[in-house]
Amino acid sequence: MIDAPNLEELAAALEVSSDYRVLRRLRPREPVEGYDATETRLGLMVDVETTGLDPDLDEIIELAMVPFRYALDGMIVEVQEPFDRLREPTKPISPEITTLTGISDAMVAGKSIDPEEVAAFAAPAAVVIAHNAAFDRRFLERFSPVFSTKPWACSMSEIDWAAEGFEGTKLSYLAMALGFFYDRHRAANDCLAAIEILARELPRTHVPALVRLLDRARLPTWRIWAENSPFEFKDLLKTRGYRWNGEGNGKPRSWYFDVADAEKDAEISYLLREIYRYEADIRTVRVTAYDRFSSRV
Missing domain, CATH: 3.30.70 (Alpha-Beta Plaits)
Known part of the structure; x- marks a missing residue:
């Protein structure tokens, strides 16, 4: 059996060759030491899984929020503990949604999400980010008024991924293009993957993706x-x-x-x-x- 250090040596050896690309599993990002906490802001990455696409008719069945601290230069210095809750909707989850999200009626049975808990968790955030904010924001504003008081940014549409050499904007594609993979179809994992993508340096402009996102989001x-x-x-x-x-x-x-x-x-x-x-x-x-x-x- 090959032990972990040897696996990393093998991966490094493969990366030397242009004939191979290595994908590493997403690991928790270590805090950056020595930063001044007063010179940071709190971002909140959010993701919802729902029973459908219409916020007027469909319901949230999973909500994840992952707070992270970032310095004024755009460096992500700390990823904090996620909030991740399931919620039983008023109607059964369709087989199509279960296939898409991995969430079944049995998983959400008897579970709920407390709007007051959500509001308290989100309240300190300076900015809310989603990797399809046009979808997530409409559902979350119906769920809790706190989300209508925050500035939002979209990591999918407010970064010019094509100009940076990427051929798509889906979260899983961007992750693979940046050399990592993660367990998909759960909201907290999607949030952690999106934060990791924002922490990476863009290949052509050589700045953290978060910098480009915030610069664009601030413009009217x-x-x-x-x-x-x-x-x-x-x-x-x-x-x-x-x-x-x-x-x-x-x-x-x-x-x-x-x-x-x-x-x-x-x-x-x-x-x-x-x-x-x-x-x-x-x-x-x-x-x-x-x-x-x-x-x-």
Whole structure:
């Protein structure tokens, strides 16, 4: 039998060759010694497993939150103990959801998540991060008001992974591309994997991924609504990246597009010149990390 030190020697030997790549199991990240605690902030990585995709109809069946401290230069200096709870929904979990999440009715039977406990755990966080914040935030804001008081960031959409040489944004793909694997389909493990990814240096810009994420999240963006745009230009808008809002959610039934602050005027000019072709009144909404990814935008 090969002992652990020899396994590491073998892995190191394989890494020397361009014919092999080594994946290591994700291990707990050791605290960085010597940092000034007053010069750090508390981040909170969150992940939910649910009975479906609709926060108005579906329910949380697992919630994980992992707090971590990061220095002002973006270095993650400490990963703290996770919060991980299961919850029995009001309806049985479908076989499809059990296959996807690994969570069965038997696992959640009689279990609940206390909203007050969740609020107390999340309250100290300076920022909440999820690896699909557009999904997690809407569920969590319905579960506890504390999440609507926090700025949010999305590690999937607010880092330009393609510009860093990655071919995908899924958590498991990013982990493998960065040389590690983990036990998937449980919320706490996903959180720990996401924190590890944010702690790694990006291959092209050579800064921690967390730095890029926070820099992007701090910037305001604008949601531009192309209300009453001519029907014949719908394909042009779709190709440009506009999305259709057809839901009865109190927002316009129209195409919309999110742009950076610096791109707002150019996008309005484009709409006036190429779509409306008259001096239309373009509706715009300023979006910050406090409401981005929420149902309020």
